Amino acid sequence: MNSETNRTDRKDVKEAAIRPDRAVVVKVPASTANLGPGFDTLGMALSLYAWVSLRPSSETRVTLVGGNLDGVAVDKSNLIYEVAQSVFRRVGVDIPELDIIIKSDIPLTRGLGSSASAIVGALVAANELIGGVLSEHELFQMATALEKHPDNVGASLFGGIIASAWDGTRAEAVRLEPPAGMDVLVAIPAFELSTKKARNVLPQSVAMGDAVFNVSHSSLLTAALATGRLDLLKMAMRDRLHQPYRAALIPGMTTILEEATNHGALGAVLSGAGPTLLMLTDRAEARGGELESFVREVMAAEGIEVDARWLEPCLHGPAHWELDTSAADYREQLGRLLEAAPEEVQV
Ligand SMILES: Nc1ncnc2c1ncn2[C@@H]1O[C@H](COP(=O)(O)OP(=O)(O)OP(=O)(O)O)[C@@H](O)[C@H]1O
Numbered sequence: 443m444n445s446e447t448n449r450t451d452r453k454d455v456k457e458a459a460i461r462p463d464r465a466v467v468v469k470v471p472a473s474t475a476n477l478g479p480g481f482d483t484l485g486m487a488l489s490l491y492a493w494v495s496l497r498p499s500s501e502t503r504v505t506l507v508g509g510n511l512d513g514v515a516v517d518k519s520n521l522i523y524e525v526a527q528s529v530f531r532r533v534g535v536d537i538p539e540l541d542i543i544i545k546s547d548i549p550l551t552r553g554l555g556s557s558a559s560a561i562v563g564a565l566v567a568a569n570e571l572i573g574g575v576l577s578e579h580e581l582f583q584m585a586t587a588l589e590k591h592p593d594n595v596g597a598s599l600f601g602g603i604i605a606s607a608w609d610g611t612r613a614e615a616v617r618l619e620p621p622a623g624m625d626v627l628v629a630i631p632a633f634e635l636s637t638k639k640a641r642n643v644l645p646q647s648v649a650m651g652d653a654v655f656n657v658s659h660s661s662l663l664t665a666a667l668a669t670g671r672l673d674l675l676k677m678a679m680r681d682r683l684h685q686p687y688r689a690a691l692i693p694g695m696t697t698i699l700e701e702a703t704n705h706g707a708l709g710a711v712l713s714g715a716g717p718t719l720l721m722l723t724d725r726a727e728a729r730g731g732e733l734e735s736f737v738r739e740v741m742a743a744e745g746i747e748v749d750a751r752w753l754e755p756c757l758h759g760p761a762h763w764e765l766d767t768s769a770a771d772y773r774e775q776l777g778r779l780l781e782a783a784p785e786e787v788q789v
């Protein structure tokens with residue numbers, strides 16, 4: 443992760459009022475990246491969320507709420523602390539100590555964009571803490587430079603489906619409204635696979651035929667999603683750039699990708715770097731039923747425990763709120779926003 447960004451001394455930033463009695467809470471969606479052929483390019487926000495609360499403090503404290511954040515650092519090496527500091531450095535504001543509360547319903551290292559949600563949540567929360575002086579476009583540039591690809595962070599930041607590109611300097615994204623009536627089944631295996639490991643199995647170069655295959659299928663997929671041509675997803679969601687190499691890391695993946703469309707899926711792909719498998723369906727088809735049983739059976743035959751969940755495309759990016767930390771009911775308000783019981787929230 444490269445947290446070094448160019449500092450921009452901006453008058454509006456210097457004058458930003460930083461109030462010690464104010465906390466900012468951000469709720470940010472998970473994401474799936476690639477959608478098959480759109481490697482490092484296509485992303486879609488999902489109805490699964492992470493929360494970040496930030497407030498200036500006399501001493502840094504990181505509180506993890508809920509059971510999904512095991513192993514996440516609770517000192518200044520925490521990703522959210524580091525990303526928030528990169529915002530303050532960039533705008534020339536000094537807030538060295540932060541009280542950080544994090545909750546996540548997004549399982550870590552499973553291909554559902556947990557790191558992107560943390561980066562986007564931290565960027566938005568830190569920016570709101572200093573008066574919202576950085577634009578969404580600037581936050582997207584920073585998020586992409588931190589994550590090193592724009593697909594997950596773009597989806598978490600803008601919501602919906604995004605088609606994006608990054609040349610190492612500048613990132614751009616166009617948001618598409620997900621086709622109405624599209625449903626999402628994710629099969630989350632009970633093992634972790636870091637993005638780093640899943641990228642290390644990819645080759646340094648590919649054959650021209652495979653590159654052409656992906657350019658054409660990714661373009662077709664983008665156009666199909668933009669125009670609601672769900673009938674094209676089966677063909678358009680095929681990939682030759684990353685899935686064939688990653689399949690060896692995920693037992694059952696090849697069978698599910700090859701056969702899910704025989705069991706009611708419109709298309710089936712590896713979600714992000716995996717190990718989660720993602721299937722798109724037409725909402726007219728009942729949830730549960732044959733597709734879900736098929737996925738469970740394939741994974742069970744491989745001896746892999748799987749959490750199969752139905753989600754929806756999330757149409758919006760982060761929501762944020764400001765709280766007065768001196769209010770008598772601050773803890774209750776915070777608990778409500780974090781969708782956590784008040785006793786889970788230490789303030
Ligand atoms: N809410 C969070 N707070 C702090 N750190 C987090 C949080 N969520 C994720 N992380 C960090 O991100 C790491 C996971 O990143 P990784 O890119 O490997 O997986 P992912 O983002 O879940 O999957 P993918 O990028 O394939 O969708 C975690 O191990 C943790 O260090």
Ligand SMILES: N[C@@H](CCO)C(=O)O
Binds near residue numbers: 475482591593714
């Ligand atoms: N596009 C990325 C997403 C994971 O962060 C990949 O597939 O490696």
